[in-house]
Amino acid sequence: MFAYFIAGAVSGICLASFFLGKELYRIAKKNDVQKKEIERLMVLHHKIKASWSYEERQVSQ
Amino acid sequence: MFTGLKTSIKLTMRNRYKYITMISCMVVDIIALLVSIHLFHYTVNGDQHNVINLQQTAVITWLLAAIVFKLYHFKEDLHVEAFFSRSWSVFVMQTLLTYISLWRLPIEISQISGLWQLTGMLLYLLFSRIIIASLLIRMQGKSQKIGIWGFNLAGIRLAAYFEAINQPVQFFDENESEPHAYSDKIRTSLVNTINIAAKAKLKELYVVMHQDYLDDMGLYIKLADSHCLRVRFIPFYPGMSVDQFRVSTLAGLQVICSRPEPLADSINRLKKRTFDVLFSLFVILFVLSWLYPLLACIIKWESRGPVLFKQLRTGENNKAFWCYKFRSMKVNTESDTRQAQKKDDRLTHIGRFIRKTSLDELPQFYNVLIGEMSVVGPRPHMLKHTSDYSQVVENYMVRHFIKPGITGLSQIKGLRGETKQIVEMQNRIDSDIEYLTYWSFMKDLKICLLTIYTALKGDEKAF
Secondary structure, eight states: OHHHHHHHHHHHHHHHHHHHHHHHHHHHHHHHHHHHHHHHHHHHHHHHHHHHHHHHHHHHO | OHHHHHHHHHHHTOOHHHHHHHHHHHHHHHHHHHHHHIIIIIHHHOOHHHHHHHHHHHHHHHHHHHHHTTTTOOSSOOOHHHHHHHHHHHHHHHHHHHHHHHHHTTOOOOHHHHHHHHHHHHHHHHHHHHHHHHHHHHHHHHSOOEEEEOOSHHHHHHHHHHHHTTOOEEESSTTSSSOGGGOSOHHHHHHHHHHHHHHTTOSEEEEEEEGGGGGGHHHHHHHHHHTTOEEEEEEEOTTOOOTTOEEEEETTEEEEESSOOGGGSHHHHHHHHHHHHHHHHHHIIIIIHHHHHHHHHHHHHHSSSOSEEEEEEEOGGGOEEEEEEEOOBOOOSOTTTOOOOTTOTTBOHHHHHHHHTTGGGTTHHHHHHTTSOEEESOOOOBHHHHHHHHHHSTTGGGGGGSOOEEEOHHHHTTOOSOOOSHHHHHHHHHHHHHHHHSOOHHHHHHHHHHHHHHHHHOOTTOO
16 A cells, blocks of 8 residues: 555656646746847837937938 | 748758757667566566566557657757657557557556556656756757847747747847848848858858848858858748748749638548538438428418528629528518618517527528538628628638638637627638638537537527
8 A cells, every 4th residue: 555655656746847847947948038039129129219210310300 | 930930940950969869768768668667567576478568568659659749750849848748648648558458468467566667657757858858958059059130020039939949049130220121231231241150150040131122132142152151031021920921832933822721722621521511411311301391380370481581692702602591580671781680670589589599590501512601611791791891801801712601610709690890890700711721620520519509508699
């Protein structure tokens, strides 16, 4: 009976670690990638904004 | 866009260590399987013959499961999460297959040794996957950078794709003062980039640029070739969603399709038509054979006029066809122009019931049998509605690429009945286009089952 309990407990811990690890990795990776993506989008946003204001200045002159 | 992207990635063999890692992984998995069986079954039972038989079965089922779930697939870029999921699926399938085989084969194993062997394999699976994944991540991180020229929305998305698979990327025009869509310095910038990328010995350079500037593509290819640099071009269409675009080749020419159409494939059409014929025959023989005379008597008894109501509706490729229904209204002159409304005074008592339960649509199985309609598809609209709505809803006619249906995705989503506002029709059209874009046989079956459920439950929009 004790052997069944130990085998079940070890299997449960392995299974939980397997899926938790996978999900944690997925979340962490997604977070990293999205953070970089947002940073780049912000840079692009500022560039476009600067370019528009430059064009506006040209038109008003 | 990403479909094309994956194809090009396959060509470049991004990670030379991936093949060795995957083959090693397969060998180690099989060794672990053999050792675990030997350790837990042989030491407990001591029956050599049983153990060898079990090992053979286990290896065969493992390899079979690995092929089914593409565990050791070399061609794709490796996503760590997918590798973990596939490993788990293979383990589950292998265990099930082995136990099913044991039932058929003369192999006897004790319960406790089987349990310990599974525990051992689970432990192995956990630690081996952690080690392999960390090795792969480390190797991918150290692999040569990919260059991207084109700091725009598509370029940023491309970089995110590569970074998600641990592939380092480098933008070449990130620090330039103006976005290139507004600059005439593209040629100088790109030529400089190719020279720099070649000096840095990058394996590939992705050029993500507006299609208007692709005229000089030949020049850039020649320059990159002379520097032994692979250059790939991705056309950037600002303000246009290209997610559904599909690129294929025809007579050596590139063809861009605006959306995938699974029903353009003859095999899929055959599947759908076979289902339509069998399903409509079943309904006509086993349901309409007794229901038709019954409903016909009640309809005739309640009001004057024919049993069936037929109306010209828009079918596949905008061709009109006669659509049949049980008559649910008193004979009137507005049937071709006015939609049925809640508390419509034209409705008869039996008409109200058959409309509520959707039984009025049953004669359309005749339309299905003769090939004018399908069981599942966008609902056919009146000719007047087709001509009116096609003027105000820009993608309205796309729904006529396929046969109309008795039920559809819009119907199970509740997008049915009277359309008082344009937005309601737009939602219905979007749903119809979603159906034809992502059609699958299983989805058709699901829609049929959900329609039966909705009809039994009663839909408040059915009147």
